[in-house]
Amino acid sequence: MSTNTVTAKILPHPLNAWYVAAWDHEVTRKPMSRRIANRPVALYRTEDGRAVALADACWHRLAPLSQGKVVGKDGLQCPYHGIVYNSAGRCISMPAQETINPSAIVPSFPVVERYRYVWIWMGDPTLADPDLVPDMSQMTSEEWAGDGLTIHADCNYQLILDNLMDLTHEEFVHSSSIGQDELSESDFVVTHEGNRVTVTRWMHNIDAPPFWLKNMRDKFPGFEGKVDRWQIIHFEAPSTIRIDVGVAKAGTGAPQGDRSQGVNGYVMNTITPETDRSSHYFWAFMRNYRLDSQLITTQLRDGVHGVFAEDEAMLQAQQAAIDANPDYQFYNLNIDSGGMWVRRILTAMLEAEGRLVAS
Amino acid sequence: MAVSQTQVWQSATVVEVSEIARDIKRIVFAPELPVKAEPGSHIDLLVQIDGEDVQRSYSVVDSSEDGSRIAISVFKAPLSRGGSEFMHTVSVGDSLRITQPLQNFPLRVGAQKYVLLAGGIGVTAIANMARVLKRLKADYTLVFVGRSREAMAYFAELEAEHGERFQAHIDDEGTSLSVAELLNDVDLNTELYMCGPIRLMDAVRRAWIERELDLPNLRYETFGNSGWYDPEEFIVRVPKLNLEVRVPTDRSMLEALEDAGADMMFDCRKGECGLCEVRITELTGIIDHRDVFYSERQQRLNQKMNCCVSRVVGSADKASEGASAQRAVVTIESS
Numbered sequence: 001m002s003t004n005t006v007t008a009k010i011l012p013h014p015l016n017a018w019y020v021a022a023w024d025h026e027v028t029r030k031p032m033s034r035r036i037a038n039r040p041v042a043l044y045r046t047e048d049g050r051a052v053a054l055a056d057a058c059w060h061r062l063a064p065l066s067q068g069k070v071v072g073k074d075g076l077q078c079p080y081h082g083i084v085y086n087s088a089g090r091c092i093s094m095p096a097q098e099t100i101n102p103s104a105i106v107p108s109f110p111v112v113e114r115y116r117y118v119w120i121w122m123g124d125p126t127l128a129d130p131d132l133v134p135d136m137s138q139m140t141s142e143e144w145a146g147d148g149l150t151i152h153a154d155c156n157y158q159l160i161l162d163n164l165m166d167l168t169h170e171e172f173v174h175s176s177s178i179g180q181d182e183l184s185e186s187d188f189v190v191t192h193e194g195n196r197v198t199v200t201r202w203m204h205n206i207d208a209p210p211f212w213l214k215n216m217r218d219k220f221p222g223f224e225g226k227v228d229r230w231q232i233i234h235f236e237a238p239s240t241i242r243i244d245v246g247v248a249k250a251g252t253g254a255p256q257g258d259r260s261q262g263v264n265g266y267v268m269n270t271i272t273p274e275t276d277r278s279s280h281y282f283w284a285f286m287r288n289y290r291l292d293s294q295l296i297t298t299q300l301r302d303g304v305h306g307v308f309a310e311d312e313a314m315l316q317a318q319q320a321a322i323d324a325n326p327d328y329q330f331y332n333l334n335i336d337s338g339g340m341w342v343r344r345i346l347t348a349m350l351e352a353e354g355r356l357v358a359s
Numbered sequence: 360m361a362v363s364q365t366q367v368w369q370s371a372t373v374v375e376v377s378e379i380a381r382d383i384k385r386i387v388f389a390p391e392l393p394v395k396a397e398p399g400s401h402i403d404l405l406v407q408i409d410g411e412d413v414q415r416s417y418s419v420v421d422s423s424e425d426g427s428r429i430a431i432s433v434f435k436a437p438l439s440r441g442g443s444e445f446m447h448t449v450s451v452g453d454s455l456r457i458t459q460p461l462q463n464f465p466l467r468v469g470a471q472k473y474v475l476l477a478g479g480i481g482v483t484a485i486a487n488m489a490r491v492l493k494r495l496k497a498d499y500t501l502v503f504v505g506r507s508r509e510a511m512a513y514f515a516e517l518e519a520e521h522g523e524r525f526q527a528h529i530d531d532e533g534t535s536l537s538v539a540e541l542l543n544d545v546d547l548n549t550e551l552y553m554c555g556p557i558r559l560m561d562a563v564r565r566a567w568i569e570r571e572l573d574l575p576n577l578r579y580e581t582f583g584n585s586g587w588y589d590p591e592e593f594i595v596r597v598p599k600l601n602l603e604v605r606v607p608t609d610r611s612m613l614e615a616l617e618d619a620g621a622d623m624m625f626d627c628r629k630g631e632c633g634l635c636e637v638r639i640t641e642l643t644g645i646i647d648h649r650d651v652f653y654s655e656r657q658q659r660l661n662q663k664m665n666c667c668v669s670r671v672v673g674s675a676d677k678a679s680e681g682a683s684a685q686r687a688v689v690t691i692e693s694s
Contacts, residue, residue: 088467090575098654101631102579103364103463110468124397125468126491354395354425 007330007343009322011158012356013037013273014349015123017238018133020270020282021111022118023150027051031076033066035274037122041109042066046074051118052087053109059083059091065106115139117270117282123353134240138266138286145291147301148268148284151312155319157239157273158346160281163311164241164269165199165338167231173310177211177303182229190337195237195345199338203229205250211303212247215263218296219289226250227262233338237345243267264288267304277319283308366403367392367459373449374428380512382435383480384447385420392459393426398487399464399552399580402431404457408441412456415442416582416629418484418554419460420513429460432512434480438590440609464552464580466491471548473499474541476563478555482512484580485554489521500524502541504559507531538562542570552578556585557649565655579651583630583668586647593644593671593687597621600693612666621693623666630668637666637691644671644687666691 021027021036022043031044033056040056042065054076056066063080071077074087083104084093091104110121110128115136121128138144153160163169168184180203188201208216208227216223227247234242248254248262265287272280285304290296332340350356375387396402396419405412417431433446449455466488473492477485482503492499501521505511508529518525528536541563545551551567553560560579567577590608595616597604606615613635617623625635630650639646639662648658650665657663673685 086575088469088575090467092575097633097652098657099652100574102581102651103627103631105463105465107465108467126495128468 007332008158009330010156010276011343011346012276012350013157014238014346014353015355016121016127016353017123017349018112018119018121018128019239019272020117020280021053021120021272023282024051024113024116024118027118029070031066031068031070033064034280036120036280037273038275039122040064040066041120042076043118044070044076046070046087048073050074050087051111051113052076053111053118053120054085054087054089055107055109057106059085059104059106116284134236134270136240136242136268136270138242139268139284141286143291144266144286144288145293145297146265146284146286147297148282149301149305151281151283151308152274153279153281153312153315154277155279155315156277157271157279158343159315159318160269160271160279160311161235161239161241161342162336162339163315164243165197165233165235165342166335167201167233167243168335169311169314173314174307177307178209180206180209182206184335188338190341192341192345195349197233197235197338197341197345199231199233199235201231202255204255208247211307212263214303215265215287215300216247218293219263220249223249228252228254230254235338235342237342237349239271239273241269241271243269265300277323281308281312364461364463366461368456369459370454371429371457373451373453373455375430376450379432380514381507381510383432383510383512384435385430385432385512386446386449387428387430388455388457389427390429390457390459393429394459395424395426396422396429396460396487397462398466398491399484400460400462400487401464401484401580402429402457402460404455406442406445408445413442415446416461417446418580420483420486421490422460426460432480432483434512436584438608440584440611464554464578466552467550468495468497470550470576471498472546472550473497474545474549474551475499475501476504476541476551476553476555476559477502478504478553478559479506479510480512481554481556482517483554485552486513486517488552489517489524493521493524500526500544502526502528502536504528504536504555505530538566542566542572545570545572547573547576550576550578554580557581558585558587561587581629581631581651583628583649586649586668586670588645588647588670588672588675590647590670591672591687593673593689595666595671596641596688596690597693598640598690606670611668612664612670616666616693623693625667628667630665633665635665635667636663637693638663639689639691641690642671642688644673644689645675646670646689647672664689664691 027043042054042056058078068077068079075084077084086092089106089108112119112130116139171179171183182203186203191198205226229247232244246264252261268284285300369391371388371390374389377385379385401416401418420430422429435447436443475485489501595604604619606612626632633652647670649668671687671689673687
């Protein structure tokens with residue numbers, strides 16, 4: 001493995017993996033189009049509610065099927081000449097002939113609906129094992145409540161992974177909400193096993209930044225004082241990052257496992273490459289207190305949305321700078337340790353698929 | 360999955376040639392631009408016939424994981440149009456022009472039940488599918504049909520690999536296939552993939568329609584190179600162009616008309632697309648429809664034919680072969 005590959009500025013994406021294609025509520029009987037891993041995909045639901053993903057180009061003249069309509073129990077009709085495909089991508093109706101051309105087929109991608117998302121497998125369908133869907137169980141667990149949105153980020157997916165694996169940037173990018181000096185001052189620990197990487201950081205006896213002070217007061221009205229703050233980043237290949245975050249009243253035992261005097265959230269992130277230079281970034285913020293408060297759910301969703309807009313602006317600027325400076329390389333720092341393990345795992349997946357591209 | 364229909368030509372070196380059954384050679388290539396071959400894929404390659412480059416298609420029997428080795432198997436047809444004869448002359452070290460794998464016959468993952476039906480050399484398209492279904496622990500049956508055991512390529516390997524899921528029907532052992540029985544176990548959730556002679560495929564298709572099974576679940580691939588009758592020389596007349604053309608056994612009607620200077624429309628050259636259809640105004644003989652474009656109703660009408668693969672024979676009775684007086688004649692309107 002060459003160093004050059006590990007710090008590629010535009011990392012290709014593994015294909016033999018599950019990516020989120022859409023939120024479950026986005027996929028309906030009205031077909032929609034989304035570009036995933038460089039390929040346009042048409043998404044719709046069958047009469048019995050099953051999500052389907054077909055290549056968004058008719059076999060005949062490549063008209064976008066997503067602009068057609070659903071017909072029958074699982075068919076999608078091309079808007080141009082009326083050729084109909086079933087959910088397996090097979091032509092079931094052909095204009096002006098009594099037989100069906102045996103070649104008339106469009107790719108149908110394996111789909112799994114789980115954790116409020118529709119997941120898609122763009123690689124070898126014979127390897128599409130549903131057990132490989134990354135763990136996002138907080139999304140549907142009864143012990144957690146929350147909601148999220150989608151960011152369309154104009155950057156290579158890997159830059160978002162870098163962003164989430166190293167939260168020292170919070171001090172500079174999110175200074176008004178979650179940033180504080182202690183982030184870049186405190187130590188962190190990186191561990192890795194198989195296709196997972198974990199980065200753990202604790203900050204003891206500090207002031208809670210505005211975002212966390214608000215959350216503490218939602219759970220402990222009138223809270224004042226110091227907190228112990230944690231960020232435990234869980235990466236699962238290829239591009240899911242759940243961040244266990246929270247603060248607890250200082251010295252009440254949170255680092256030892258007793259989080260009862262604190263507030264706990266999970267920042268759920270999963271990134272789907274759209275093209276080599278753009279990504280669908282699906283995120284949610286889940287919390288484990290005051291589960292019945294839709295007010296808090298909405299406030300947190302909108303609050304995090306504002307915070308993530310700051311990341312989005314930075315990522316877009318970073319991608320533009322990368323493209324504008326083709327001769328410059330990345331340099332790796334100690335704070336990139338988590339992100340570098342992510343790159344190593346992705347590189348191994350890409351090598352296994354025979355699709356490493358030097359850049 | 361990916362339906363790749365773009366021909367990417369490359370050179371490939373022959374690294375292995377072996378006779379694996381009577382008149383069947385296994386040929387392994389080391390391609391210049393390796394790509395893994397998915398089940399059901401084929402390659403196009405250029406064969407030399409009378410000093411000319413002619414394109415032929417062969418199913419990929421197996422390939423290495425990274426595609427650096429890709430195997431086909433070629434049956435030396437007694438009435439070869441020249442392609443299989445040429446392929447039987449290649450030897451280790453030869454370099455050929457071949458495409459990267461092309462896919463028109465993809466295996467869909469996720470059916471409840473599969474039947475894979477291979478007739479004779481058609482096993483080349485089916486063997487790879489069976490291997491993948493086995494790996495996926497799918498519910499499948501592999502049915503292999505042939506005239507005699509020695510003429511059935513990969514017989515022992517497939518029997519060993521698929522055990523109880525393997526079923527053979529061999530004419531000269533008195534165990535010929537009954538299509539009705541084959542379809543007994545088939546239901547609306549079964550997908551049947553077949554590759555073999557047109558007679559076998561037509562029989563299955565007829566039974567499939569009769570049983571009112573879902574047509575898209577019947578998957579097949581044909582290269583249009585087998586018919587109901589052995590090829591005979593025949594005459595095609597095109598009054599509008601003032602042409603009378605002899606169609607020899609090793610040329611298609613389309614090729615013969617092109618050779619004679621007719622400006623023909625065509626595309627797939629394997630009886631699927633219907634673009635080469637010609638209207639028949641007079642016929643002495645029988646049309647051997649080898650296409651999959653027409654329905655049976657349309658084939659029975661005998662008003663049109665797909666001249667890329669379909670032929671004309673003098674009589675349904677083989678005994679008349681050689682009786683030159685019986686040579687068939689078809690008169691067509693050119694497009």
